[in-house]
Amino acid sequence: MVCGIYQIVNTFNGKSYIGQSRNIHRRWREHTRGLNKPNALEIGNYPLRCAFLKYGLVEIVSKLGKVGWFDFRIIEECTEYKLLEREEFWINTLKPEYNCNIWTPAKKKNKLESEEKFWIQYHNYNFLGYLPVEQIIDESLLNEYDCDEVLPGISTNKRAVLNTKGDTIFLIVGIGEKPKQYYLWSKFICEETTTSDYENSHFYDAFGSGYLMKSPQFLNSKEFNEFKRFCGNFGFGFMRIKDSAYLNKLKELSRLNRSTSSKINFSQYIKDFYTEVTRVNSKEFSAYHNRGFSRHLAVSLHPEEALPVLAGECTILLIREPSNQVLNYKGSTLLIHILDFYNSEEKEEYIASYGLNEETFSTYSIAGWITVENVFRYDAESFASDKDLHLQDNDFGYYQEHSGDDVWGISLTEPVLLNPPICDVLQPEGIDNGDIWRPENLSHLEAFQFALKIPVEYE
Known part of the structure; x- marks a missing residue:
């Protein structure tokens, strides 16, 4: 683990970026994380990252050195107590063009200032619909991630974050209703701040070295309620905490419950967290509405x-306006949910033609699953060449007229037919033929989980 100052140089135009980190190798991964995803700018949108995308750096790299047009260099090693001072020296010396916050108050901190500062970032699950970092985890559902991939960073519209280099930030998650549950999620020391723009909104981002809790720590108590009132019920989202007795409690909790593993099964981490939410309040299902135990989708x-x-026989499904979750779904399982027949008179004969009956194939059930091989934009040429694969008899113009211009194809492989099917599963309201959806209630979740276990038993 190297602590010090690094430089990223664009060898095409000579522009550069200066940064500091207690773990420089990890910071390189943070800068390049998710560049190969369609929603790359949702993960981060600042000058250096935009340059990566423009000049073709589209892979996650875990080592130092030259990649594409960019050269990543360690220009000075130093102790963590010298990071701010040495970063400021190199920024003033090299005047890097990609540093978007050279002008910020952060560089004007008194070098002699020794007071340790603490901040909180409040993450409102009910408003955002996802847990910290959850929206950027690869949808391929790999079992384990390097902890560096899920270590904390924050994004806020509060400009004060630019003054936090060298300070400690606690991340607190609020989830559910009646009662609202609060958890300490992570703690980190801010090493770098950036500014970014996304969908006409301006954000300030902070990154650093720290750790997740080994499991999110439940905070609800009389003392926490007093702290919450002290923080204005977290209405500011991001704020400095000072002169609060509860600060010592946060320090203690983070010290005793820090995750020390180098690898983390993040899917299991999220699942365990949702389980704890429902244990605290058995009627609390808000955690399931947007994510749930299962990240798998159904069509x-x-x-x-x-x-x-x-x-x-059919290996390509045509869909309209896919979400980012669908676009990143390559290699994952797509459950096949069955609606009713177009023509019920042909029901028995059609099922029998596939060697099935009403016991082995049922409407309003999950009848099987299939692996998503690829998701790609569809055009008239693809439509014509793949006619026998997508089973659409009409020409592409007719399909576009009825489906819209944003047509995508999902190539499918390795179909599995469940025997028996998972019956009495009703799709969410508004879902029709060809629509892709995720579980929205406990019944859906149980059906998804049960369906995904069955193929193992029948192999």
């Missing part, structure tokens, strides 16, 4: 389309 199809998919 609802009429039997006339579902059976060719499950039989391997």
